[in-house]
Amino acid sequence: MKHLATIIIVALTFNCFGQQFQFDKTKISSQTKAIVTKIEKENRLMGSIVGNGGIRPKQFDNFTELQKVATNGELQELTNHPNGVVRCYSFWALTYDTSVNLLPIIIKHIPDDEKVSTMFGCIVSSEKVGDFFISLATPQYVDLDSKKLTPNEFNYLDSLLIYTPNKLYAKENAINRARLSEASYERVRELVLKENNQSALVTLAKFKRKQDIQLILNNEMTGERYGKLFFTYKAISEFPDNAFLPLLERSLYEAIDKGASSTDWRELYKAIASFKNDAALQLLKVPFTQTKHENIRQYHIDFIFAAVHDFYAPVYDELLWAMWESEKKINTKVFKLLYPKNPDKAFLLTKKTIQNADDFYYFNTGSYSEDEEKPVNLLAVMLDTVLVRDRPYAIEQINKNIREINVHQFPTFADKALKLGDTSFVSALFDRLKTEDNAHIYLKATEVLIALKDKEINKRIVEVAKINPALRKDWGGKEFAKLLKDNGIE
Numbered sequence: 001m002k003h004l005a006t007i008i009i010v011a012l013t014f015n016c017f018g019q020q021f022q023f024d025k026t027k028i029s030s031q032t033k034a035i036v037t038k039i040e041k042e043n044r045l046m047g048s049i050v051g052n053g054g055i056r057p058k059q060f061d062n063f064t065e066l067q068k069v070a071t072n073g074e075l076q077e078l079t080n081h082p083n084g085v086v087r088c089y090s091f092w093a094l095t096y097d098t099s100v101n102l103l104p105i106i107i108k109h110i111p112d113d114e115k116v117s118t119m120f121g122c123i124v125s126s127e128k129v130g131d132f133f134i135s136l137a138t139p140q141y142v143d144l145d146s147k148k149l150t151p152n153e154f155n156y157l158d159s160l161l162i163y164t165p166n167k168l169y170a171k172e173n174a175i176n177r178a179r180l181s182e183a184s185y186e187r188v189r190e191l192v193l194k195e196n197n198q199s200a201l202v203t204l205a206k207f208k209r210k211q212d213i214q215l216i217l218n219n220e221m222t223g224e225r226y227g228k229l230f231f232t233y234k235a236i237s238e239f240p241d242n243a244f245l246p247l248l249e250r251s252l253y254e255a256i257d258k259g260a261s262s263t264d265w266r267e268l269y270k271a272i273a274s275f276k277n278d279a280a281l282q283l284l285k286v287p288f289t290q291t292k293h294e295n296i297r298q299y300h301i302d303f304i305f306a307a308v309h310d311f312y313a314p315v316y317d318e319l320l321w322a323m324w325e326s327e328k329k330i331n332t333k334v335f336k337l338l339y340p341k342n343p344d345k346a347f348l349l350t351k352k353t354i355q356n357a358d359d360f361y362y363f364n365t366g367s368y369s370e371d372e373e374k375p376v377n378l379l380a381v382m383l384d385t386v387l388v389r390d391r392p393y394a395i396e397q398i399n400k401n402i403r404e405i406n407v408h409q410f411p412t413f414a415d416k417a418l419k420l421g422d423t424s425f426v427s428a429l430f431d432r433l434k435t436e437d438n439a440h441i442y443l444k445a446t447e448v449l450i451a452l453k454d455k456e457i458n459k460r461i462v463e464v465a466k467i468n469p470a471l472r473k474d475w476g477g478k479e480f481a482k483l484l485k486d487n488g489i490e
Contacts, residue, residue: 021079021080021081021082021087021108021112022080023077023078023080023081023082024077024080027073027074027077028074028077028078029069029071029074031069032066032069032070032071032074032078035062035065035066035069035070036066036078036081036083036086038062039059039062039063039066039083039085039086039089040083040085040086042058042059042062042085043083043085043116043117044059044085044116044117044118044119045059045085045088045089045116045117045118045119045127045132046059046060046118046119046120047060047119047120047121048060049121050119050120050121050122051119051122052122057119062089063089063092063093066089066090066093067093067096070090070093072094072097072099072100075090075091075093075094076090076094076100076105078090079091079094079105079108079109084112084114084115084116084129085116085117087109087112087129088116088129088132088133091105091109091132091133091136092136092143092146095136095137095143095146095147096145096146096147097147098147100147102137102147102149103137103149103153103156103157105133106130106133106134106137106149106157107157107160109129109130109133110130110160110161110164110166110168111130111165111166112128112129112130112133113128113129113130113166113167113168114128114129115127115128115129116128116129116132118132128167128168128169130166130168130170131168131169131170134157134168134170135170137149138154139151139154157174158174158177158178159174161174161175162174162175162178162184162187162188162191163187171199172197172199175188175191175197175199175200175203176199176202176203178203180206180207184203185204185207185209188200188203188204189204189212189215192204192215192219193215196219196221198219198221198230198231199231201215201216201219201231201232201234201235202231202234202235202238204216204235205234205235205236205237205238205239206238206239207239208238208239208241210241212239213239213241213243213244216232216235216236216239216244217232217243217244217247219231219232219235220232226263226264227262227263227264228264229251229264229268230263230264230267231267232247233248233251233264233267233268233270233271234267234270234271236248236271236274237267237270237271237274237311238274240271240274240275240276244271245275245279248268248271248272248283249283251264251268252268252272252283252286252287253286255268255287255300256286256287256290256291256292256300257292258293258296265299265300265303266303266306266307268303269284269300269303269304269306269307270306270307270310270311272284272307273304273307273308273310273311273316274311276311276313276315276316277313277315278315280315281315281316281318281319284304284307284308284316284319285319287300287301287304288301288322301323301327301329302329304319304323305323305327305329308320309331309333309334312333312337317337317338317341320334320337320338321338321342321345324338324349324353325349325352328353328356328359328360330349330353330360330378331378332376332378332381335378335381335382339385347385347386347389350382350385350386351386351390351393351397353379353382354379354382354383354386354394354397354401355397357379357397357401357405357409357413358404358405358406358409360379360409361379361406361408361409377412379409379412380412380415380416383397383398383412383413383416387420395420395422395424398413398416398417398420398425398428399424399425399427399428400428401413402414402417402425402428402429402431402432402445403428403431403432407438407440407441410440410441410444410445411444414429414444414445414447414448415448417429417448418448418451418452421452425448426449426452426457429445429448429449430449430460430464432445433445433446433449433461433464433468433471434464434467434468435468436468436470437468437470439470439474439475439476439477439479439480440476442468442470442471442476442480443476443479443480443483446461446480446483446484447483449461450483450487450489458487458489461484461489462484462489462490465480465484
């Protein structure tokens with residue numbers, strides 16, 4: 001009750017005073033004012049490294065100077081400065097002082113929705129000042145050296161964002177994280193009805209209440225970034241009730257009739273897959289044979305694979321087998337799911353995948369198990385699988401791919417060749433080295449050959465370098481020469 005009363009008071013304060021920050025310039029020294037003027041003139045929030053060249057911008061030097069010169073009191077006053085970039089840098093500087101209570105400053109700036117231009121790395125964008133404050137203080141996010149809010153403070157801030165009027169992006173994140181309770185149900189439903197808040201619609205669906213079905217069905221959103229049913233589909237994914245199936249079926253047939261892809265499709269297929277039953281399976285099969293425009297068929301296939309991956313159920317095994325065999329769609333999670341269910345069938349498809357490794361890469365770039373901390377090299381796993389059951393075939397395919405495979409997959413086959421130490425790989429590596437002009441490939445091939453620690457092989461590397469001029473050109477040529485020198489090869 002105490003927290004709720006505080007939230008009501010804060011809400012009333014926002015409504016009464018709006019986004020007006022009282023700045024007292026008399027509290028700022030002339031030295032600090034000079035730095036603030038430079039920050040204002042540049043008027044862009046920038047990180048320590050920007051642009052393709054990775055340079056340190058003068059604006060970041062201004063920021064570090066502000067940190068050194070301004071007192072704690074000045075920095076707190078500068079969070080009220082009329083310029084949004086100055087407010088951001090002043091708060092950023094305060095986050096390096098562990099004695100500062102950040103939460104009251106953040107709360108004060110919940111209505112601070114002025115957009116500032118930003119540049120971090122190569123990304124030029126814009127962000128609301130209040131959002132930047134919250135991002136800095138969010139645990140395990142943005143500058144990890146900055147002081148962060150405690151879990152209790154963060155939960156309290158989420159409540160304020162949900163219950164007080166504001167236009168921050170952080171409000172949407174808070175709604176997405178809202179704990180399911182009767183109080184939060186009433187609030188998110190209110191946000192849907194009064195503000196047409198789309199994040200609230202998705203959270204409302206998590207309660208899975210029949211009384212909200214019509215509200216979800218009636219939902220439409222207008223905007224350029226997402227289609228009008230994007231969040232409707234996301235809500236259905238949280239609440240897969242049969243009442244939504246007619247809408248999903250209509251949407252599916254409209255989608256396969258179109259000649260251009262849509263941002264809605266990814267969520268449409270997830271909504272269908274969330275049902276995890278035969279009705280969903282039959283709908284998911286439709287685009288494979290009935291898509292009217294072949295040039296966008298692959299978009300549908302990719303979205304279906306992702307949807308089944310995210311909402312896996314055994315009922316989808318049939319579809320996953322077909323997608324691996326006919327559409328060349330496979331990733332680590334699906335491989336581990338299917339292999340134990342039919343090892344012989346999976347083994348044959350694994351051999352086929354290795355035989356067409358180029359297709360495997362281009363059809364599955366970015367497809368990895370979300371359950372893992374980092375992507376697993378599925379091709380290496382497949383090679384090990386085939387090596388156990390059919391070593392001669394695996395050796396043959398490694399040799400073939402060393403000679404032919406694309407730059408992205410080459411390291412996998414080269415590393416496997418080195419690990420196995422089979423002498424037949426030497427010939428394949430030299431065949432590639434004689435004609436290759438891609439530095440990433442010929443440097444890797446050379447590393448593997450040198451790692452074999454054979455003097456005769458080293459002599460052959462020197463001879464090949466005389467034949468292939470690409471080994472002496474540009475940055476790759478310099479790295480190649482260094483590689484030989486570092487290993488005493490002349």
